[in-house]
Amino acid sequence: MLTASDAPAEATASPGSLDEPLLVTRNLERTFSGVRAVDGVSIDVRPGRITGLIGPNGAGKSTMLAMLAGTTPSTSGQILFDGRDVTRVPAFERARAGLVRTFQLSSEFKRMTVLENLLVSVPGNPGDSLTGALFARRKAKKFDREQLLVAGELLERFRMTSHADTYAGALSGGQRRLVEIMRALMARPKLLLLDEPMAGVHPRLAIEIGEHLIALKEAGTTVLMVEHELSIVDQLCDPVIVLAEGRVLAEGTMADLRSQQDVVDAYLIG
Amino acid sequence: MSLILESVGFGLITAAILAISAVGFTMQFAITNVLNLSYSGVMISAAFIAYGLNVVGLNIWLCLVMAGIYGAVLSFLLNRFIFRPFQRRNAGAVGMVIVTLAVGLVLTNLTLAFGGPDNVSYTLNNGPTFTAGPFVMTAIQLAEIALAIVTMLGVHALLKFTRLGKAMRATAANLSLARASGIRTERVIAITWLITGFLCGMAGTVFAMDSGSFGASSIALFLVVIIAAAVVGGVGRPYGAMAGALIIGVVMEVSASIISADYKEAVAFVILLLVLALRPEGVLVRTSRA
Amino acid sequence: MSNGTLYYLTTIFTYAAVDMMACLGLNLQFGVSGITNFGFIIYQAVGAYVAAVLSMPGDAANGGFQTYIGGLHMPFPFPWIGAALAGAIIAVPTGLVVRRSLRPDYAAVAMLVTAVFLNTFVNNFRPLFNGAAGLALVPAPFSGIFNSQSASYQVYYTLFALFLVGLVYLVVRLISESPYGRSLRAMRDDELTAGAIGKNTDKMRMTILLVGGAIGGLSGAMLVGFINLWAPSAWTYPETIVLIAAIIVGGRGNHVGAMFGALLVPVGFLEVTRYIPPFGPPGLVPALEWVVTGILILAFLWARPEGILRERRRRLAKFLPVQGPPPLLGSSGVDS
Numbered sequence: 050m051l052t053a054s055d056a057p058a059e060a061t062a063s064p065g066s067l068d069e070p071l072l073v074t075r076n077l078e079r080t081f082s083g084v085r086a087v088d089g090v091s092i093d094v095r096p097g098r099i100t101g102l103i104g105p106n107g108a109g110k111s112t113m114l115a116m117l118a119g120t121t122p123s124t125s126g127q128i129l130f131d132g133r134d135v136t137r138v139p140a141f142e143r144a145r146a147g148l149v150r151t152f153q154l155s156s157e158f159k160r161m162t163v164l165e166n167l168l169v170s171v172p173g174n175p176g177d178s179l180t181g182a183l184f185a186r187r188k189a190k191k192f193d194r195e196q197l198l199v200a201g202e203l204l205e206r207f208r209m210t211s212h213a214d215t216y217a218g219a220l221s222g223g224q225r226r227l228v229e230i231m232r233a234l235m236a237r238p239k240l241l242l243l244d245e246p247m248a249g250v251h252p253r254l255a256i257e258i259g260e261h262l263i264a265l266k267e268a269g270t271t272v273l274m275v276e277h278e279l280s281i282v283d284q285l286c287d288p289v290i291v292l293a294e295g296r297v298l299a300e301g302t303m304a305d306l307r308s309q310q311d312v313v314d315a316y317l318i319g
Numbered sequence: 320m321s322l323i324l325e326s327v328g329f330g331l332i333t334a335a336i337l338a339i340s341a342v343g344f345t346m347q348f349a350i351t352n353v354l355n356l357s358y359s360g361v362m363i364s365a366a367f368i369a370y371g372l373n374v375v376g377l378n379i380w381l382c383l384v385m386a387g388i389y390g391a392v393l394s395f396l397l398n399r400f401i402f403r404p405f406q407r408r409n410a411g412a413v414g415m416v417i418v419t420l421a422v423g424l425v426l427t428n429l430t431l432a433f434g435g436p437d438n439v440s441y442t443l444n445n446g447p448t449f450t451a452g453p454f455v456m457t458a459i460q461l462a463e464i465a466l467a468i469v470t471m472l473g474v475h476a477l478l479k480f481t482r483l484g485k486a487m488r489a490t491a492a493n494l495s496l497a498r499a500s501g502i503r504t505e506r507v508i509a510i511t512w513l514i515t516g517f518l519c520g521m522a523g524t525v526f527a528m529d530s531g532s533f534g535a536s537s538i539a540l541f542l543v544v545i546i547a548a549a550v551v552g553g554v555g556r557p558y559g560a561m562a563g564a565l566i567i568g569v570v571m572e573v574s575a576s577i578i579s580a581d582y583k584e585a586v587a588f589v590i591l592l593l594v595l596a597l598r599p600e601g602v603l604v605r606t607s608r609a
Numbered sequence: 610m611s612n613g614t615l616y617y618l619t620t621i622f623t624y625a626a627v628d629m630m631a632c633l634g635l636n637l638q639f640g641v642s643g644i645t646n647f648g649f650i651i652y653q654a655v656g657a658y659v660a661a662v663l664s665m666p667g668d669a670a671n672g673g674f675q676t677y678i679g680g681l682h683m684p685f686p687f688p689w690i691g692a693a694l695a696g697a698i699i700a701v702p703t704g705l706v707v708r709r710s711l712r713p714d715y716a717a718v719a720m721l722v723t724a725v726f727l728n729t730f731v732n733n734f735r736p737l738f739n740g741a742a743g744l745a746l747v748p749a750p751f752s753g754i755f756n757s758q759s760a761s762y763q764v765y766y767t768l769f770a771l772f773l774v775g776l777v778y779l780v781v782r783l784i785s786e787s788p789y790g791r792s793l794r795a796m797r798d799d800e801l802t803a804g805a806i807g808k809n810t811d812k813m814r815m816t817i818l819l820v821g822g823a824i825g826g827l828s829g830a831m832l833v834g835f836i837n838l839w840a841p842s843a844w845t846y847p848e849t850i851v852l853i854a855a856i857i858v859g860g861r862g863n864h865v866g867a868m869f870g871a872l873l874v875p876v877g878f879l880e881v882t883r884y885i886p887p888f889g890p891p892g893l894v895p896a897l898e899w900v901v902t903g904i905l906i907l908a909f910l911w912a913r914p915e916g917i918l919r920e921r922r923r924r925l926a927k928f929l930p931v932q933g934p935p936p937l938l939g940s941s942g943v944d945s
Contacts, residue, residue, distance in 0.1 A: 118805060144807035158798040161791070164925040169795050170806045174788040179816050182787035183780070189788050194928065201929040213926035236806055354714055401907070410910065412714035413645050417857070418910060420721075420850060424903035428896040436892040535896075540729065543722050581733040588726035592706070595719045599711055 069132075071096040071240055071271050072117070072148075077126035079112050086112040088295035089126070094240065099262060099272040101286030101303075103279070108292040110275045114242050117273070118150040119143045131239065145172055147239030151246065157228045159218030163209060166217050167200040168193060170232040196235070203231045207257060223250045230258055234265070241265070243274040247281055259285055279303075324453035326576035327569055332460050334568025335467035336525050340541075341548040341560040342474055343518035347394075349491035349555035350511045352412075353402060356419040359542035360426030361397075361516065362523030363535055365390045367434045369524040370441060379443040383524045390520020391513045397422060398512045423542075431535035438534040441527065463525055470518065471561055477514075478557065487511055491555065540584045544571070547591035553601025563601075612760055619763040620835075621876065626770035627832045628871035632855050633774070633781050634824030636867035640856055640920075641785045642817045643797030645713045647849055648703060648720035651727055652825025653832070654844040655699045656692035658731075658738050660830035661747040661839055663688035671746055675739045685750035689830040696826020700818040707814070724846045732841040743840020750834050757837075770831050774868075777824055781864055784820070786923075793817065794862075847899070851875050854906050859916050866918030873917075878902070 070093035079087040087109040094100050102110050115121035117128060119140035128136045130148050138146075157166050168174075174196075175181050176189025204210040207227045212220065217228055226249055233241055246262075247255045262272060262285060276282050282289060283303045291298040291312055299305075299312045306312045340362065347355045368389045369382035377385070405418050446458025456464075478484040489497040490507045498504045526541065527533045548567045552559025567587050575583045594602060631653055638644040662679030670680070683691075706723060707716040732741045749757035749766070756762060784790055795803040796810045804810050833839045855874040860866015878898055887894055909916065 120801060120805060139804070141804040141807050141809050144805055149807075150805060156799055156802045158795050158802070160798050161794055162923060162925065164929075165791055165794075165923055168788070168925070169791045172807050176788035177792055178789055179784070179820070182784050182789040186783070186787070193788065197925065197928050198930060204929070210926075210929070213929060214922065214924045216922070232806070354718055356718070405910070408911075412712060413717050414910065414914075416645075416647075416714045416717045417853065417906065421903040421906040421910075424847070424850065424906075425900050428899040428903070431896040432889075432893055432900065435890050540725065543725055546718065546722070579733075582730070585726060585729050585733070588722055588729070591722055592719060592726065595711065595715060596705060599715055 069096070070094055071131060072273070073127075073129040074117070075127040075129075077113070077116060077128065078124045079109070079116055079121065080124045085295050087116065087123075090292070090295070090297055092290055092297060092300075094271060094273050095288075096271045097266060097269060098288070099266050099274060099286050101282045101289035102273060102275045102292060103277070103282055103289060104292035104298070107294075109295040110292055111244060113292065114150060114244050114273075114275055118148065118242055120150075144236065147237075148242070149233050149236045149238035149240070150242035151229045151233045151244055157217040157225050157232065159216065161217060162214045163204070163217055163220070163228055164197070164200060164213045166228055166232055167203065167235045168196055170235040171196050172236060200231075200235065203234060206261065207231060207254070223254065226250050227254065227258070230261075234261070238270060240271045240273065243272060243276075245275055245277060247276065247278055255281070321453040322576050323573055325455065326572040328454040328456060329575075330569030330572035331464060332456070332529060332568075333572055334565045335464045336522065336529055337545065337548045337564035337568050338467045338561050339470050339518055339525060340522035340545045341552075341564045342471070342557050343515040343522060344545050345549040345552070345555055345560040346474075346487075346491075346511060346515045346518075346557055348549070349557070350487065350508055351398070351402065351406070353406070353415045353419065354546070354554075355402075356416065356542065357397065357423035357426055358419075358519060358545065359538045360423035360430070361390055361393055361519045362526060362541075363533075363538040364393070364426050364430045365520035365523035366527035366533065366538075367430050367439075367535070368520075369527070370434075370439055373441050373443075379441055379528065382441075383521055386524040387517040387520040390518070390523065391516035394516025394519060395509060395512045399509070427535055427538070434535055436534070438532040438537075440532045443528065459528065463529060466521075466525065470521070474518075474557055483507070483510065543591065544584060544587045547587045547594075550591055550594050550599070551602055556601070559601055615760050616763065619767045621880065622767045623770050623831070623835045624879070625872055625876045626767070626774045627828050627835075628852075628855070628875045629868040630774050630777050630828040630831065631825055631852055632859070632867040632871040633777050633864060634821040634828070635852050636856050636862070636864060637781050637784065637824070638817055638821040639853070640860075640862040640867065641790065641797065642793040642814070643800075644707055644814055644817060644821075645717040646703065646707055646720050646818070646821070647717045647853065648722075648724035648846075649821070649825055649852055650844045650846065650849040651699060651703070651724050652696040652822045653829040654727070654731075654839075656696045656826025656829025657833040657839045657843075658744070658829075659695040659826070660688040660692040661744045661833050662738070663691045664748050664750075664834075665744070665746070675742070675744060675746075676735050677739050677744060678737060684753075689750075689827060689834070692826045692830035693823040694826070696822040696824070696829070697819045698822075699826075700822030701815070703822075704815045704818045707818070708811070721846055721849070724844075724849055728841050728845055738839075741841060743838060743842070744833075745838045747833050747837045747839065749837060766835060770835075773827065773831065777827070778864060778868070780820075781824075785862075785864070789813075850906075851902065854902055857906055857914070857916055858909050860918035860920065861914075861916050862920035863916070863918045866916050866920075869918055870916065874902070874905075 072094035075091050077087055077090045078085065090113060102113065104110055112121065116123045119138065123136065127134060130143065130146065135143055158169065161169065174189060174192050175185045176192065181189060204213055209224065209227060212224065217225060220228065230246055246258060250258065259281065266272060274286060287302050288300055289303055289306060290300045291306060299309055344355065344358050347353065365386040369386040372382045372385055373379055401418065401422060405415060410418060443459065448455060448457050449461065478488060486502045486507045489502055490504050494504060526538065530537055544567060548563035549560050551566060552563030567590065570590065571583050571587055574586045634652070635646070635649045638646045638649070662677050663681050663683045665680050666682045667680035668675055668677050703720065703723065706719045731738055734740065738744060785793065792803065792808045793813060796808060796813055800810050851874060855870035856867050858874055859870015882894055882898060885894060
């Protein structure tokens with residue numbers, strides 16, 4: 050369950066095993082139809098932080114996220130997650146290993162209820178196989194009951210309890226976005242890849258999500274977040290990586306970046 | 320060896336029929352993104368319409384044209400009142416397969432109901448037989464090949480040199496972009512169905528002509544052969560369909576002389592399955608695999 | 610009850626059992642998991658053939674007028690077990706056709722083509738299953754001991770068939786209402802996302818194809834054991850369309866709906882034609898039947914695509930704890 054743990058509150062920049070990057074890419078490239086969407090990107094994502102990924106349209110941010118999640122293959126380069134080379138590992142296995150993403154276009158399961166959406170996202174259910182479904186029914190029920198408690202908490206937190214049994218497809222855009230975030234949280238990720246999580250969400254609920262992300266961070270989850278709203282990035286993200294034209298332009302805190310002229314020119318307006 | 324060459328000759332005839340059929344089929348896919356499994360239903364009902372006219376004395380070639388007109392009108396109506404509404408309802412790709420399948424079921428069985436269970440034949444004059452080396456063909460068969468060639472040239476001219484053809488190609492390539500650039504896509508689509516429907520009606524009659532004696536169920540297996548020709552050349556590509564028709568037609572007949580005539584269609588089926596399994600975009604398509 | 614009425618009832622109930630079982634298998638694949646397997650009839654056909662050649666004596670028997678492989682003269686229940694296994698085995702190559710990377714409509718057409726191809730092949734290749742003539746004199750289970758034509762045998766057969774349908778229903782329901790079923794429905798809804806949350810969709814698809822294949826195979830064994838013959842004309846591709854129609858009409862994703870559809874479409878239609886006097890030339894009434902089937906499919910797809918008995922919503926909110934406990938996350942409790 051998600052509780053505030055004794056995880057280190059401050060992750061300093063000093064080298065050492067505490068600060069081993071959770072995710073590393075080496076010269077990651079993605080070319081299709083002759084276009085270099087991602088052109089040799091090498092980044093580190095350190096554990097216990099919310100790292101922001103920003104950049105102008107077409108900079109390759111979504112492609113990066115897709116390659117990290119495994120839904121798009123890379124043309125060349127390496128991806129290391131938790132010390133393991135996952136470059137050729139399929140998406141579902143990465144998800145099981147703790148590398149989970151949300152999609153830019155809401156992709157909740159429309160013909161399943163909100164609660165079902167949440168339950169289906171939890172890995173390790175003993176009833177989640179053919180043999181489990183037929184022969185491990187009691188264990189599966191117990192597991193489900195436990196997960197329902199966690200789901201109930203999340204529903205409360207995001208004020209969606211009244212929609213527990215609503216089909217996800219019948220919800221509003223903002224509500225669907227919340228379901229997706231909740232689903233990603235149910236999956237108990239080590240690293241959460243978020244693609245514009247606040248897009249289309251009511252400002253008040255955006256605050257809720259932001260608080261939840263901070264709580265997650267403090268509980269030890271690492272987050273890599275693509276976001277356009279710079280105020281959100283300011284509030285939540287440290288460090289921030291700037292991507293432009295498929296390459297890393299700069300990296301640092303928002304304050305650092307604001308002072309770099311080339312970043313300001315490429316992207317930031319004030 | 321001469322047996323094989325002779326079967327190449329048969330292959331050309333089959334290819335001719337296939338070409339007219341497959342081009343229509345593939346163009347319907349190009350313009351609406353739907354695999355129209357009712358195509359054979361339209362074909363065979365057109366063949367029977369032609370038969371009905373032929374029986375009362377109309378010349379077979381005129382019957383062919385009338386069948387084409389019937390095919391055009393029917394296909395247009397089918398798209399307007401069944402396929403398009405379902406697509407607007409977001410039936411999905413698989414939903415549309417079921418829809419076209421059901422329509423084909425209705426058409427073929429209505430033909431069976433009205434046409435009767437017995438096989439029929441057209442009254443036509445096969446004409447003199449021509450021999451050129453190992454190839455032996457009747458005048459009618461040569462006419463079928465000539466018709467196919469004329470049709471291919473016509474389609475080519477339409478697509479390449481007319482404004483309508485360019486509009487069709489644009490609509491097939493990217494519907495919203497075509498609409499945005501001022502093309503009246505609804506009209507283009509309707510006309511495409513008329514034209515491909517005409518080809519379909521013609522193809523049905525030619526198929527029946529070549530079969531000698533035919534019934535409502537004769538066409539069932541042939542639909543798969545048409546799909547094979549279209550898929551081999553890349554679904555949605557008219558030139559690919561022409562090439563695919565040639566390949567499938569010849570391979571079918573040559574294999575019939577080598578293996579056995581019973582497995583003729585089976586060869587086409589296997590080719591189709593192999594292509595779908597290994598290279599669904601078509602073997603004649605140059606593609607960069609993303 | 611007269612013998613004639615009895616035979617009529619046992620026939621209709623056995624056909625109903627066979628169709629219900631087949632529809633349960635197809636529904637598991639298509640209705641629950643979203644696998645566009647339009648060649649489902651293949652499993653039933655393979656099951657029937659395998660059950661036949663396992664239970665029949667060698668093909669020299671009875672004057673040797675039939676040619677077929679097998680002929681192992683095995684006693685019940687081995688032919689039926691073999692049929693289920695054969696259905697599962699032949700599901701493996703079909704899994705190559707309905708794979709993820711192929712557009713679903715291409716996959717659907719490919720499965721139809723496969724069914725047509727296999728039918729053509731078996732029809733022409735006599736050494737396999739006696740070609741177009743098919744297999745006759747297929748022994749019924751325990752036919753050495755009991756008289757398979759007697760009324761009591763027929764009744765027991767029918768009851769046993771219905772019992773097996775009940776078992777299959779239980780299995781299929783266990784699968785779809787379990788966490789595994791949730792994952793299957795997620796795959797049906799959006800396969801890419803299902804993979805992103807850790808579901809191995811390729812494995813799930815192959816598993817369901819195997820299970821559905823076994824069910825289809827068993828239904829074939831049940832049918833051939835009753836009618837004692839089987840031929841390519843019994844499993845042309847329109848027969849798959851009948852099963853699809855049954856599920857569309859009866860209820861997609863709902864197992865009771867699938868069985869209901871089986872009663873309505875294949876069985877119902879069969880029975881309705883008994884009461885219509887055959888008019889017109891021979892074959893007119895069956896042709897019109899097919900016309901009505903086609904129209905029925907279109908009507909339901911248009912007006913009620915989920916079918917008569919819709920898939921039920923799974924209500925889980927009742928299992929949530931009643932509100933009270935404080936939030937377990939260390940937040941500042943901003944709660945406006």
